[in-house]
Amino acid sequence: MQTAYLNARLIDPASGLDVQGGLLVDDGLIQSLGAEITTAPDGYETIDCKGHVLAPGLIDLCSFRADSAAAAAGGITTVVLMPDQSPPHDDAAMIATNARPYPKKGEGVRILPIGAATQGLRGEAMAEIGLMADAGAVGFSNGRRALGDSAIMRRLLEYSALFDRMILHHAEDPGLAANGMMNEGETATRLGLQGIPVEAEVMMIERDARLVDISGGRLHHLQISTAESLEAIQRNRAQGRRMSCGTSPQYFLLNELAVTDYRTFAKMSPPLRSENDRAAMVAGLKAGLIDVICSGHDPHDQESKRLPFAEAAFGMVGYQTLLPLSLMLYHAYDLPLIHVLAMLSYHPAKLLGLPGGRLAPGAPADLVLFDLDKPWRIDPGDFLSDTQNTPFEGQPVEGKVLRTIVGGHDVFVEGTP
């Protein structure tokens, strides 16, 4: 199948390209692109992009449930699935069953599983890293449960390097964060909730940096949330230690006050931090200290959220809000658009060694077409995921996904069911 996308604003974060032009897709791959393509060759289906942005499809580096329809509606073409499933994805067969690197037409978005780093995610014994890597695991992680045992983390880093796989870590010291529900500080004290100190995150980042030194492995921190973490990252970079890290829109758009009145939809891990931290996250994104923006998509039904705060589940849905909330960095905080898009597609592809995340001849035709300026309000009723737990209800945003393409096939077209 051949398609021509014409009259688009082509943005490729890999090469820095930003031009008005066309893009040709042949057999699931990008054939050619550029300003000179203004008409469709014979036999090509033509799609008029009406000047909207055509960019590489988003690669979501952290999600806990593969809601394909919701991901497609959010402009996400590749979902990286964390191993925290029931049962945990800790062996090769489970990885092979859940991986969908090459979806056929109508199958939805690509799903790339992360293997469990330890058996049953218990943090005790190493899981079968090599076998899972062969079965399609793109990296390894202990999911929401951070690895408190430094010796295990060291061995994991050493061993996973053998298969050229990255360890994705939830940066939170389990001892300091035990029983915590929200950011430690004045709000937690007023609400009478057990806090998770900022230091729990910073300590883990600093510890991991030393372990990377002795192991030579590759490490990525999934969602960072504090000003001090950014300082630690900057310091480590200055000393030549290269670890990557990601964050999610809630950490640069919301602060701990969202939890006031015990709003369980704002209960997440890491917790929403202080306004100081939130502002520092924006600055960190601007300074390029953060590599990736991911959704951390983690749906929970009413039964696990309509509970007293301490008993409610952590997490929020994020697929359909990932792009518009990230675009607030461009609209409200003056980050270059291409930089924002790089954190959503090119950087995660590069970290995982994926061929996507760029507009280049021969790259997979995973694309997102979006109206950069369209204003709308986030309405959880529109979400295609099974649940609607978002703290962003009613949030005005700009930027709406019009069309999502995976391997040359439409997986989402705005206005069609």
Place this chain on the structure above:
Amino acid sequence: MWVKITPVRRFFILRWAKGAFITSFLMTQASKPPHPPYLRAMIDPPGGDPFPYRHLLGIEGLQPEQIQHLLDVAESYAVSQRQRQAQGALLKGLTQINLFFESSTRTLMSFEIAGKRLGMDTVSFSVGASSITKGETLLDTAQTLNAMRPDVLVVRHAQSGAVSLLSQKVNCAVINAGDGRHEHPTQALLDALTIRRRKGRLHDLTIAICGDVAHSRVARSNIHLLNAMGARVRVVAPPTLLPRACDRLGVEVHTHMNEGLKNCDVVMMLRLQKERMQGAFVPSEREFFRFYGLTPEKLAVASPDVLVMHPGPMNRGVEIATSVADDLQHSAIEEQVEMGVAVRMGCMDVLTRHMRQEEGKA
């Protein structure tokens, strides 16, 4: 800032001054000049409704005049209670349900007695007997109880925020009888009433709250209330039992008893839960008593007419020495229990005024 003295206000100010004078005279056996009244609590409520809320979920956010109103109503019950007056049956025909998800004896009893003295039909149940143990969620329980059309629901729960969650699902007045480590408003009110009766006022008093502040809902409610009423509040605790950013609640933070108790007018001891003694927060009961237990020696630095309080139940020899607890000159512990009933009567009276179509003003 000047407040215009209207004839009505002048009446209140004079009444207040007189009361303060007489009380302080009786208590200390010494003549002191009357203390100026706390004007901030004497503002007439906007709209004429002295307590415009459906529930009593916490002290945080209440205005001084609203707290004053609750205390005034409660005080009238305290007086009539003492005089063995028949209470009448002001709330006859209304139903009160006490829903306790956490075990409690004194608070539950206090609410039951208060309800009965007001003529209400009182039903209590505790977690052991409820279907919570059968897996029913808090909100389902709330809806079930709501369908039985109670007028007052008194709730205690082990989780912070649980009572406010429940209050969103019911039509009746909800009183928070303690939620996690968040708030315990009736305890703070009864403490305040006790202080007010013994000291004649709440403002311009130095009040030290000592012990396990981090896990205490009593401490939080008391801090909010006493701050609103113009008292100077200190907390005294080992660093492991102080919540982070505690000073942001508007208190002075001390970690040594001799500094914290210096010249203070009231000492409120907090109960230390025994499970927190097992090494994680403090090493042992005997060590805690050595450094933070209230003894006559530690109390010596406080003001000579210091008032000692404890929300109960006490761990004698852990946070308070028997000689201090039983010292009638200083200890107000028994009076606190007595005021507990009066305060709970007052709260239920005020919260049901709307449904009884009573005039709001006492």
